Amino acid sequence: MDPVIYMDNNATTKVDPAVVEEMLPYFEQWYGNPSSMHSFGGRVAKKIQQARERIAALLGCQPDEILFTSGGTESDNTAIHGTLAAYPRKRKIITTRVEHPAILSPCRHLEQHGYEIYELSVDRQGRLSLDELAEVLDDNTALVTIMYANNETGVIFPIEGIGALCRARGVPFHTDAAQAVGKIPLNLKDSTIDMLSLSGHKLHAPKGIGVLYIRRGVRLVPFILGGHQEAGRRGGTENVPGIIGLGKAAELAGAYMEDENTRVRALRDRLEAKILATCPDTIVNGDRQNRLPNTLNVSFEYVEGESILMMLNQYGICASSGSACTSGSLEPSHVMRAMGVPFTAAHGSVRFSLSRFNTQQEVDFVGEKIGPIIHRLRQLSPFVKTA
Numbered sequence: 001m002d003p004v005i006y007m008d009n010n011a012t013t014k015v016d017p018a019v020v021e022e023m024l025p026y027f028e029q030w031y032g033n034p035s036s037m038h039s040f041g042g043r044v045a046k047k048i049q050q051a052r053e054r055i056a057a058l059l060g061c062q063p064d065e066i067l068f069t070s071g072g073t074e075s076d077n078t079a080i081h082g083t084l085a086a087y088p089r090k091r092k093i094i095t096t097r098v099e100h101p102a103i104l105s106p107c108r109h110l111e112q113h114g115y116e117i118y119e120l121s122v123d124r125q126g127r128l129s130l131d132e133l134a135e136v137l138d139d140n141t142a143l144v145t146i147m148y149a150n151n152e153t154g155v156i157f158p159i160e161g162i163g164a165l166c167r168a169r170g171v172p173f174h175t176d177a178a179q180a181v182g183k184i185p186l187n188l189k190d191s192t193i194d195m196l197s198l199s200g201h202k203l204h205a206p207k208g209i210g211v212l213y214i215r216r217g218v219r220l221v222p223f224i225l226g227g228h229q230e231a232g233r234r235g236g237t238e239n240v241p242g243i244i245g246l247g248k249a250a251e252l253a254g255a256y257m258e259d260e261n262t263r264v265r266a267l268r269d270r271l272e273a274k275i276l277a278t279c280p281d282t283i284v285n286g287d288r289q290n291r292l293p294n295t296l297n298v299s300f301e302y303v304e305g306e307s308i309l310m311m312l313n314q315y316g317i318c319a320s321s322g323s324a325c326t327s328g329s330l331e332p333s334h335v336m337r338a339m340g341v342p343f344t345a346a347h348g349s350v351r352f353s354l355s356r357f358n359t360q361q362e363v364d365f366v367g368e369k370i371g372p373i374i375h376r377l378r379q380l381s382p383f384v385k386t387a
Ligand SMILES: *Cc1c(COP(=O)(O)O)cnc(C)c1O
Pocket: 010, 011, 070, 071, 072, 073, 074, 100, 102, 147, 150, 151, 176, 177, 178, 179, 199, 200, 201, 202, 208, 209, 210
């Protein structure tokens, strides 16, 4: 068995060896600049075009609707700032309370600069209400940005319904799909999504590469100015190996989509069942009916998530409490707070996120260890009910 049992795939994923192999020649052998006039550079430009086509095939869109960025964070910032610049008279953004910091931070920054930011609430299962969205959509709204699937709970939002409401009001709709792409099938051609962000390192490509899908005809002012790369939509010499790796990862994601939704889902369900059977006072966070197939977020009452992670870590098991960006502080995550998860449960929340590289042997190992860990921690816990 691998010395590490990696169940933190919503934080980042292993680069698939086939992705590495695809990238390697473009460091030392084919290192040309894709913008060069010579055919040595032209060869690289062709390979970038192939990557664009592979990603378009996974998303069900046109290759020229793919804009390469430095990752999910840049894609999100580009969608927000690029749209506001395209609609300078509109001053409002609608988003949700459970977005990734790559959306929440730029929105809160804009709020300090006079924009109105409306954050939709979620219920105890992490679901949002289309009625609330319909109520707050108005002619002053420049952009609606709502994540496809939540990184902490895996809850999938009703994206097409959201997009339909936006379209009826003529408001552009962006979705941060960093957690959805590669895990659930998408078909952007027949969708109401105008812009979509994805991040390479969430789907077995490297860190530092991402995509912003921009539907043909959607207005967006470039965010990073420089050379004429990406059809003038983003300056800067392309991250060639990253782009090529992401193209290969997209092709593999399409091929493994079935596996993700059968084998990986079954492994997640097996882990969930084992945890619920061996750990009393444990709840699953998030709508179990509309959830990514790889994600399991559980709250163990009366124990600290951080203590659980440390004990799992001693067995080489990697999981997460809250999102990677908020861990290190003892505040319960903003997602748990927005869902109204009670204090004692929010503190004991742990996220297991699987991938196609996980095995049943690993799931059973974790399933065996977790019960005794929780039992021991509860014996030490100041929160435990005095029976
Ligand atoms: C990881 C992630 C991001 C950020 O992507 P980076 O490529 O790390 O910048 C944004 N949104 C969501 C939902 C994510 O999971």
